[in-house]
Amino acid sequence: MIETGEQLAGQRLAPGQVFSFACHPGLACFNTCCANKRLPVLPYDLLRLRRGLGLKSQEVLERHLELDLDPVSGWPVLRLKLDQEGRCPLVSPAGCAVYAHRPAACRTYPLARAVAPGPPVKEVFLRQEAPACLGWQEDRPLTVGDWVADQGLEPYQAANDALLGLFFHPRRRGRLEFQPAQIHAVILGLYNLDLFRSLAGQADFSPRFGFAPQRVQEALARDEDLLLLGRDWLERQLFAVGG
Ligand code: SF4
Ligand code: SF4
Structure with missing residues (x-):
């Protein structure tokens, strides 16, 4: 369940099924849902937050995220750190201060997406209805596909799905017990x-880890490719494959 790392509950939406929902600043509940949630920040989320905030990845990690271990899989999980009032540190009176680069969980809400590795990847969407969320009372018919397009979720889902093979690796048996050095590698x-x-920019990286020099050069020039290189490098570290 890569989108949340947690068990999901809610009413399943079939492909093409219509629901009615709208979220806008005119609602009395506006901004209230950006609090009291330990939202997961997935690798592509951090890539986008870093871009939107204009910070180094280390700065985003230190200022805004906290480390947790998923109780079921054992995988390290990063979550948005809440302020003393329990609010997301990125919420402002006008809404999300990093709206164009907000994480997948924020875009998907009030739905949730659960996935199983493929190929092809299987996905299920669920309604996450809460009485305080007034958007469900709005008259705006949508399908899941409309919501995914409206929220700009496609690149997030593609990037998250590209990591499924790592999270559900065939050499993984049950809960992983990560050592500190392995958490650091993740x-x-x-x-x-x-x-x-x-x-990756070090001269011996390609021969040492068995990556084609051209792939490394391309990854150094584009964050999305660098994340895929990081995934494959991590697979070598955790599961001793390739190289
Ligand atoms: S409508 Fe729902 S998602 Fe939108 S601000 Fe209100 S509580 Fe949050
Ligand atoms: S990142 Fe933005 S949308 Fe997500 S909880 Fe924080 S303020 Fe709300």
Whole structure:
């Protein structure tokens, strides 16, 4: 369940099924849902937050995120750190201060997406109805496909799905017990892109880890490709494959 890392509950929406929902500043509940949630920040979320905030990945990690371990899988999970009042640190009176680069969980809400690895990847969308969320009373018919397009979710889902093979790796048996060095490798390969770029830019990186020099050069020039390189580097670290 890569989108949340948690068990999901809610009413399943069939493909093409119509629901009615709208979220806008005119609602009395506006901004109230950006609080009291320990939202997961996935690798592509951090890539986009870093871009939107104009910060280094290390700065985003230190200022806005906290580390947790998923109780079921054992995987390290990063979550948005809440302020003392329990609010997301990125919420402003006018709404999300990083709206164009907000995480997938924020875009997907008030739905949730659960996935199973493929190929092809299987996905299920669920309604996450809460009485305080007045958007469900608005007259705006939508399908899941409309919502995904409206919220700009496609690149997030594609990037998250590209990591499924790592999270559900065939060499993984049950809950992983990560050692501190392995947690560091997860953060380095999937989240701290600036630091991983320094590693990948070293002259011996290609021969040492068995990556084609051209692939490494392309990854150094584009964050999205660097994340995929980080994924494959991490697979070598955790599961001793390739190289
Ligand atoms: S309508 Fe729902 S999602 Fe939108 S601000 Fe209100 S509580 Fe949040
Ligand atoms: S990142 Fe933006 S949309 Fe998401 S909880 Fe924070 S303020 Fe709300």
